[in-house]
Amino acid sequence: MVTRSASATYDGLGKDGKGHISTQSGVLSDSPYGFNTRFENGPGTNPEELIAAAHAGCFTMALSFALAKAGHDQGSLKTDANVSLDKDGDGFTITKSALTLTGKVDGMERAEFETIAADAKVNCPVSKLLDTEITLDINFG
Structure with a gap:
C-alpha cells in the first residue's frame, strides 16, 4: 500500500478566512487558498484545481501503462481536466470532471x-x- 498526504489550514471563517495547503512531497508548501482563489480567480489554488490536476495526471499515467502493456513503446499523451463546481441549494457540488485527451502512439x-x-x-x-466511500476523522479544538 502507498499512502500520500496533504494538509490544509484555515484561519478565520467564511469569506474572510484564509487558508494554506501543503503536500507531503513539498510541491505545495503553504500555498494560499480561500474564497478569492476558489470563486474570484485570486492568486493561489483551490480544491477543484487540485482534483483536476490529480485526475489528469492519474488518467494519463494509467493510459500510458495500458498502452505499454498492449505492446506500444513510443508516443505522447496530454490530458486537460476541467472540474465543474455548481451551486446546489445553499452549497456547492462537484458535478463533472471533463477530460480532454490528445495522444499519438506510433503504429496504433x-x-x-x-x-x-x-x-x-x-x-x-x-x-x-x-x-467512492469517503471517511472523516475529526480532531476539534
Whole structure:
C-alpha cells in the first residue's frame, strides 16, 4: 500500500478566512487558498484545481501503462481536466470532471487507442475515487 498526504489550514471563517495547503512531497508548501482563489480567480489554488490536476495526471499515467502493456513503446499523451463546481441549494457540488485527451502512439490505429483510453478513464484510481466511500476523522479544538 502507498499512502500520500496533504494538509490544509484555515484561519478565520467564511469569506474572510484564509487558508494554506501543503503536500507531503513539498510541491505545495503553504500555498494560499480561500474564497478569492476558489470563486474570484485570486492568486493561489483551490480544491477543484487540485482534483483536476490529480485526475489528469492519474488518467494519463494509467493510459500510458495500458498502452505499454498492449505492446506500444513510443508516443505522447496530454490530458486537460476541467472540474465543474455548481451551486446546489445553499452549497456547492462537484458535478463533472471533463477530460480532454490528445495522444499519438506510433503504429496504433485510432479505434484501438480509443478502446484503451476508455478503459483507463474508468479504471484510473482517481476516477474510481470520484465515486467512492469517503471517511472523516475529526480532531476539534
